[in-house]
Amino acid sequence: MISAADRLISCIKKKGNPCVVGLDPRIPEMPNWAKARISGPDDHEGIRDAIVSFHKVVLDEVCNLVPAVKPQSAFFEQYGLGGLLALQETIRMARERDLFVILDAKRNDISSTAQAYANACLGETEIPTGSLKALDVDYLTVSPFLGWDSVSPFVDACAEYGKGLFILVKTSNPGSADIQDLTESVSGKKVYQLLSESVADVASKTIGESGYSSIGAVVGATYPNEAKLLRELMPTSIFLVPGYGAQGGTGDTIAHCFNSDGLGAVVNSSRGITYGIEDPASSESAVGSTIRKRTEKMVQDITDAISCRLG
Secondary structure (H helix, E strand, O other): OOOHHHHHHHHHHHHOOOEEEEEOOOHHHOOHHHHOOOOOOOOHHHHHHHHHHHHHHHHHHHOOOOOEEEEEHHHHHOOHHHHHHHHHHHHHHHHHOOOEEEEEEEEOOOHHHHHHHHHHHOOOEEEOOEEEOOOOOOEEEEOOOOOHHHHHHHHHHHHHHOOEEEEEEEOOOHHHHHHHOOEOOOOOOEHHHHHHHHHHHHHOOOEOOOOOEEEEEEEOOOOHHHHHHHHHHOOOEEEEEOOEOOOOEOHHHHHHHOOOOOOOEEEEEOHHHHOOOOOOOOOHHHHHHHHHHHHHHHHHHHHHHHHHHHO
C-alpha cells in the first residue's frame, strides 16, 4: 500500500506546487446563482445544492492548478443535514478530479470515541451488510491535547488504510500562545516544542519512500520563527500551513516550513481564494475566472518563496 505521504508528495510534484484551496462554505457570501437554490431554512436539499453548485465551480477551476483541497467540517456542519450531504458530495467531486482531500475537523476524544472518529474519516465502520466508508478522506487534522493514547486510533487507521494525519502543534491564531507557548517547568521547553518531539517520534516509525511520514503537523504561517525551529524538530513530517492570505501569512512567512528539498509542507488559503467577490450577481464563469486568477497568484507567490528558500 502506498503511504498517504508518498501520494501527497507525488501530487505536489505533478502540479509543481504545494498549494491547498480551503473549502469553507459561507452561504450568505455565495453568488446569487448558488443561494437561489435554497427555498427556506428547512430546505436541506436546497442547502446541499447551493454548496455543491458553488464548490463544483471552485473545483473545476483549481483541479489542474493545485494538488489538494481542504474542506473545513464545521462550515458544513453549521448547515445541518444539507451541509453534511454537501460535505460528502464535495469530497466525492474532489476525488473525481484527482485532488487530494484534507478534512480539517480537529477531531479527537478518548478510547472508543477516538476510534469512531478515525473510522468515520479515515477508515470503515462495520454494519450488518458490510463495511461503510463514511467520509474516506486522505488526511485528517487531529488535536493531541487529550494525550497520545487518544491519537493512537488515528495512527493505527493511517497504517491500515494508507491515510495521514496533521496533528496540531503551533496553530495560526493569536490565542495559540495561551497554551502552546507555555513553558514546561522541568524541561524548560514550550508546549509546542514538546508536541513536536512526540510527533517526530511517531513520524520516524512511518516514513515512506519519499522520505516523508504520513504523520504530519499543523504549523501556522503567522509564526515564521517558530516554524523554522519546528522544521528542524520534525524533519520527516509534512506541515499543513494555515494562515496564508486572509490571516496575514505571506510567501515570505511560510518559507521556513519547507525543507531544503523544497518539499515538506502544504499551504492553505480558504476565503482569500473563494470569497470576497464584490458583485453577488456575477455569473458562474466570472466567479470561476476570479477564483482561478487568485489561485494562480497564490501558486506564483508560494513557488517564488520556495525558490528563494532554496537559494
